[in-house]
Amino acid sequence: MKLNPAQQEAVEYVTGPCLVLAGAGSGKTRVITNKIAHLILNCGYNARNIAAVTFTNKAAREMRERVNQTLPKGKGRGLIVSTFHTLGLEIIKKEIKTLGIKSGFSLFDDQDSMALLKELTEKTLQGDKDKLRLLQNQISNWKNDLVLPEQAKKHTTNNDEVFLAECYEKYNRLLAAYNAFDFDDLILVPTLLLKQNEQVRDRWQQRIRYLLVDEYQDTNSSQYELVKQIVGRRGLFTVVGDDDQSIYSWRGAKPQNLVKLGEDFTRLKLVKLEDNYRSCGRVLHAANILIANNPHVYDKKLKSNMEYGEILRVIVAKNEENEAERVVAELISHRFMKKTSYKDYAILYRGNHQARVFEKMLMTNRIPYKISGGQSFFARSEIKDIMAYLRVLVNPDDDNAFLRIVNVPRREIGPATLEKLGQYANMRHISMFAASFELGLEQQLTGKRLVNLQRFTRWLVELDDQSQRGEPLEAVRDLIKQSGYEEWLYETSPSGKAAEMRMKNVSQLFGWISGMLKGDEAECIEPMNLKEVVTRLTLREMMEQGNDEDEADQVQLMTLHASKGLEFPYVFMVGMEEGLLPHQTSIDEGSDEEERRLAYVGITRAQHELIFTMAKERRQFGELIKTEPSRFLHELPVDDLDWEVTKRKQSDEQRKEKGKAHVANLMSMLNK
Numbered sequence: 051m052k053l054n055p056a057q058q059e060a061v062e063y064v065t066g067p068c069l070v071l072a073g074a075g076s077g078k079t080r081v082i083t084n085k086i087a088h089l090i091l092n093c094g095y096n097a098r099n100i101a102a103v104t105f106t107n108k109a110a111r112e113m114r115e116r117v118n119q120t121l122p123k124g125k126g127r128g129l130i131v132s133t134f135h136t137l138g139l140e141i142i143k144k145e146i147k148t149l150g151i152k153s154g155f156s157l158f159d160d161q162d163s164m165a166l167l168k169e170l171t172e173k174t175l176q177g178d179k180d181k182l183r184l185l186q187n188q189i190s191n192w193k194n195d196l197v198l199p200e201q202a203k204k205h206t207t208n209n210d211e212v213f214l215a216e217c218y219e220k221y222n223r224l225l226a227a228y229n230a231f232d233f234d235d236l237i238l239v240p241t242l243l244l245k246q247n248e249q250v251r252d253r254w255q256q257r258i259r260y261l262l263v264d265e266y267q268d269t270n271s272s273q274y275e276l277v278k279q280i281v282g283r284r285g286l287f288t289v290v291g292d293d294d295q296s297i298y299s300w301r302g303a304k305p306q307n308l309v310k311l312g313e314d315f316t317r318l319k320l321v322k323l324e325d326n327y328r329s330c331g332r333v334l335h336a337a338n339i340l341i342a343n344n345p346h347v348y349d350k351k352l353k354s355n356m357e358y359g360e361i362l363r364v365i366v367a368k369n370e371e372n373e374a375e376r377v378v379a380e381l382i383s384h385r386f387m388k389k390t391s392y393k394d395y396a397i398l399y400r401g402n403h404q405a406r407v408f409e410k411m412l413m414t415n416r417i418p419y420k421i422s423g424g425q426s427f428f429a430r431s432e433i434k435d436i437m438a439y440l441r442v443l444v445n446p447d448d449d450n451a452f453l454r455i456v457n458v459p460r461r462e463i464g465p466a467t468l469e470k471l472g473q474y475a476n477m478r479h480i481s482m483f484a485a486s487f488e489l490g491l492e493q494q495l496t497g498k499r500l501v502n503l504q505r506f507t508r509w510l511v512e513l514d515d516q517s518q519r520g521e522p523l524e525a526v527r528d529l530i531k532q533s534g535y536e537e538w539l540y541e542t543s544p545s546g547k548a549a550e551m552r553m554k555n556v557s558q559l560f561g562w563i564s565g566m567l568k569g570d571e572a573e574c575i576e577p578m579n580l581k582e583v584v585t586r587l588t589l590r591e592m593m594e595q596g597n598d599e600d601e602a603d604q605v606q607l608m609t610l611h612a613s614k615g616l617e618f619p620y621v622f623m624v625g626m627e628e629g630l631l632p633h634q635t636s637i638d639e640g641s642d643e644e645e646r647r648l649a650y651v652g653i654t655r656a657q658h659e660l661i662f663t664m665a666k667e668r669r670q671f672g673e674l675i676k677t678e679p680s681r682f683l684h685e686l687p688v689d690d691l692d693w694e695v696t697k698r699k700q701s702d703e704q705r706k707e708k709g710k711a712h713v714a715n716l717m718s719m720l721n722k
């Protein structure tokens with residue numbers, strides 16, 4: 051693969067710390083993939099001593115693929131390409147003894163952790179959603195800053211803070227009782243362990259001798275500390291990033307970590323890349339002009355290597371339905387004229403809720419599409435159910451999971467039974483699952499209630515035995531069959547078709563499990579046992595979403611956040627309105643810099659053409675609100691934008707009919 055001289059320099063510098071700081075599309079990610087190959091092929095590194103960290107599972111998968119293509123077969127074996135969280139999980143798993151935790155621990159996603167917080171603040175916050183969210187954020191911030199409950203408690207200045215810190219302490223204690231970690235723990239726990247335990251640190255520094263980090267601008271304090279602990283004094287690493295694409299400050303990301311890197315590693319070599327290979331000149335010009343409105347720590351230049359390209363259009367639609375209609379009509383005719391594929395198009399938006407009308411319009415027109423994020427595969431109730439079964443199977447202490455499935459499908463184990471069971475378990479300080487076997491429970495529960503409950507838990511024990519006997523796949527298959535889940539889906543779904551769809555999702559999940567147990571899933575280094583599979587799936591569930599049929603020819607729908615690092619020939623940036631982009635909260639807070647960076651990320655995803663759209667009216671909380679064009683549209687260079695002038699005289703009805711006719715016309719052209 052060809053590289054320019056600056057990229058080449060970054061790839062070949064392997065004797066010390068290296069930072070590549072450059073704008074979008076300048077080939078930073080390409081530097082990382084080429085450097086991995088260079089380290090293995092020309093510098094004598096064994097692949098298993100190299101780790102590359104990226105931000106999403108999708109990016110990790112792509113990176114691994116790209117590296118494998120450049121290496122002779124087998125040379126990439128053992129290479130770690132993962133997200134920060136998967137790397138953290140890997141460290142926890144390998145150091146489970148040192149950490150003194152039971153294997154088969156659970157991972158709690160945001161919803162699980164919220165359920166826990168709700169439980170422990172039942173009396174104080176009484177389910178107040180805003181306050182609960184505030185508490186959850188504060189705990190997350192503490193964890194991201196490596197602050198433990200004791201330290202948090204020490205630094206309180208008022209009663210509110212004392213309350214938050216105490217909740218944090220209780221929350222962590224509950225997590226431990228459930229033998230569970232939350233998302234932020236996956237970084238916090240390994241980082242503190244490496245920091246405090248020299249032996250463990252040595253072990254990991256021996257294992258990972260060269261570290262590469264993509265999208266470095268989005269690392270938070272705990273992630274940065276993890277990097278520091280792994281590279282140690284040797285300081286052999288390459289990180290690449292772009293401060294203008296820092297869009298995760300709400301998760302504690304600190305672009306200042308770029309500056310800190312220079313202070314912490316004084317030998318740091320800085321490489322700047324100034325050629326953009328992705329976007330046409332006009333797209334790049336617009337992006338550069340927009341981002342110039344933000345203050346800059348580093349001076350960066352970026353010039354296009356492509357032609358200047360088509361004018362950037364702004365489509366002004368009447369309302370959100372009309373916006374979706376227009377985008378889909380544009381897409382159909384464009385595809386017809388240019389003979390492109392559906393997967394060449396991306397529709398990018400600020401918030402997941404914006405996706406729905408586009409989804410509907412695409413479906414109506416039979417256009418294949420894929421939504422990344424949003425209602426993810428793992429958020430579907432059937433997947434949550436089966437995952438809960440699996441979680442109980444590998445970690446019977448997981449009361450949350452137990453409660454989710456104890457009566458799904460219905461087993462006549464009612465709330466009164468569960469309440470009694472819960473009380474007894476609490477008294478004995480054991481899990482509900484364990485409590486169900488104790489003789490003492492007979493005083494609380496009698497007759498049929500106890501029989502039903504124990505039939506259920508005994509059945510789980512049998513499945514676990516089967517799995518332990520070396521038949522994990524059969525155990526999972528039996529679990530799904532014997533639970534009667536399929537029949538239950540047919541009974542409870544709104545239609546047979548819906549039940550069928552849901553069962554298809556369950557089969558998909560089963561397929562993944564089977565692949566992981568055999569070790570043929572992309573992210574597997576070797577076959578996994580059922581415990582590992584469940585933790586890995588939970589992580590997939592937390593990180594990202596979905597059943598990634600990357601190869602399929604589908605229009606891509608995703609949030610601006612999820613589009614980071616990706617590129618598409620044709621991009622629609624929709625909902626370009628004040629209140630959406632920039633988001634209302636940032637307007638209220640009087641700071642739009644991060645939103646501008648988000649717009650910059652969106653614009654720089656486009657390779658050939660970029661179309662902005664907005665709706666003049668939008669429904670908000672059931673009311674129709676008049677909107678204003680996004681300030682970012684006004685910041686773009688006037689000569690590069692073509693604002694569509696709306697013809698006022700057309701009535702709504704006429705417009706609607708015309709839009710429909712247009713789409714129908716195009717479809718018939720295509721079908722000929």
Ligand SMILES: Nc1ncnc2c1ncn2[C@@H]1O[C@H](COP(=O)(O)OP(=O)(O)OP(=O)(O)O)[C@@H](O)[C@H]1O
Binds near residue numbers: 074078328615616617
């Ligand atoms: N030297 C080069 N010659 C030709 N094409 C290149 C070169 N370097 C990178 N590219 C191509 O340019 C595009 C952008 O590269 P890449 O994704 O690595 O950029 P990036 O800096 O990581 O972008 P982002 O900031 O959006 O993550 C890719 O299609 C890549 O293959």
Ligand SMILES: [Mg+2]
Binds near residue numbers: 080615
């Ligand atoms: Mg990149």
